[in-house]
Amino acid sequence: MKTILQTSRLTKSYGAKTVVSDLNMTVQQGDIYGFLGQNGAGKTTTLRMIMGLIRPSAGEIELFGTPLHGNKNKAMERIGAIIEYPGFYLNLNAADNLDIHRRMMGMGNRESIEEALEAVGLLEAKHQKVKQYSLGMKQRLGIARALLHHPELLILDEPTNGLDPGGMKEMRQLFLELARKRGITFLISSHLLSEIEQLANKIGILHRGCLLEEIDYETLQKKTRNYLDLNVTDEKKAAFILEQKLGTTDYVIAGSGGLRLYDHLDRPDLVSMLLAQNGVGVREMRLAGDSLEDYFLKLTGGESSA
Template sequence: MNNVIATVDISKCFGKLTAVDQVSLHVGAGEIYGFLGLNGAGKTTMIRMLLGMIKPTAGRAYINGRGVGAGNYELWKNVGYMVETPNAYPELTVYENLEIARKLRNIKERSATKRIVEKLALTEHMHKRARDLSLGNKQRLGIAKALIHQPQILILDEPTNGLDPAGIVEVRNLLKELAANRGVTILVSSHLLGEISKTARKIGIIHKGKLLNEFDVDEFERLKERRVQVKVKNMGYAKAVLENNGYAMTQKEDFLICSDPKAVASPEKIAEILVTNGCPPRSLGTEQEDLESYFLRLIGEKGN
């Protein structure tokens, strides 16, 4: 798959602070790429470098195979973006803000504004001043400005901030529709792991400026940890019994946990050993990591 958005060992330092540290991203055509990290991990700095808003200290960013730089104006004709807090003229209405965006994008079609207002569910707020909008509707306005020229590349920084659950679902469905039906390449940064897991086909995890992993959703099935979780009355004794039978156990709160593949494949053996040794389990089950659990384990292991 051709990479529509890519970086090669890109870094950004602010004095002694390294905000992004030798990151290489690969976003394929028509892909929704979820860029995950805690607040302050380096997501927004990376997006600003992708958009040419700040210059990298080292490395390069590429859009459609062309290097991002201050002079490459043609790159942005087919890119829509929203970075951090969506900007708008506060004294102007939603409609007026979008009309300005339409004219700045040199869009001749006057119906473009009405079309995007309807698509982002802003019709009832069309004549409200931007300053009077709720946080969620300001976010909708920002996304509308990013989409008004029907770009083939979309870069969004925390697009669901301030949205209620229904609004989050609307944005999720919109992004999926753009990628599936129009082949739009989308990079979306977020700290909402559950939401990204429902949207993205490929995920990159950044922590303290470093890219810890990059994988597609199919590969995630191989990466996520599966484990057996047991609850018993005498935790210390049960742990010793299982370890004497070759199972590496860890204790977490009221449970004993084992990630050994042989335990996951045959959890009934765990139950059999415990019953034989006089400490039958109160509960026993297998579980597998979701994206949130994997993320927390990864930043714990690699990101300290």
């Protein structure tokens, strides 16, 4: 898989205050990377460094396999971004706003405007003044502007901020569609765990400027699934019995008599009986598991993402 973005020990300090510290993150081609953290965790600062808007105090940034330093202009030609709230000329319509941006940035022809508006579902509203747009429509227009030059990577800072649940759902569907139809890679920051878990295939958890964990969503799901937590007299023999008698390999041996069974959660009595009948004593059995929010809270020492 091609690496689109990689940072190495990326750090930003303002005087004695370190806002981002030794951050190592990797975004692969095709990822929808959820950059998750509380407000003030350092997400926007990180994105601004990646976009070359502020200089890192230390560390390196590579975009498309090339160091950002000295190659910023070429890298930016392949990136679309919304950092913080997108601003527009409210008395102009959507098409005119995009045309002004296109000409200022020296981008393509006017055909790209209609193409971008169609991609975000605003083509029929292109002659409507932006001051008449809802917040969700303005967010879509911001994404249309970021799409004008057909970027390979979209960097979005809190794109669902302030939207109602319906608007959030529409935005999620838009991102998924752009990823599927255009092959765009996404780096999306958010403090809303519920939004990221419905969208991202990879998650980086930032807390007080430090990247606590970078994990793919499938692994995260496994870590947060419900399971039967067993303490037995022989965990290896118990695993053999589960495979032979119940036909399941969906378990993890935790050692020291510990075993987590992710299957047959509704039949703990059957599990206990089979183990006992085959010479494995069950000292303890309980249903356990964490939600994604629980997992986040454990990593951040009990501090919520919201």
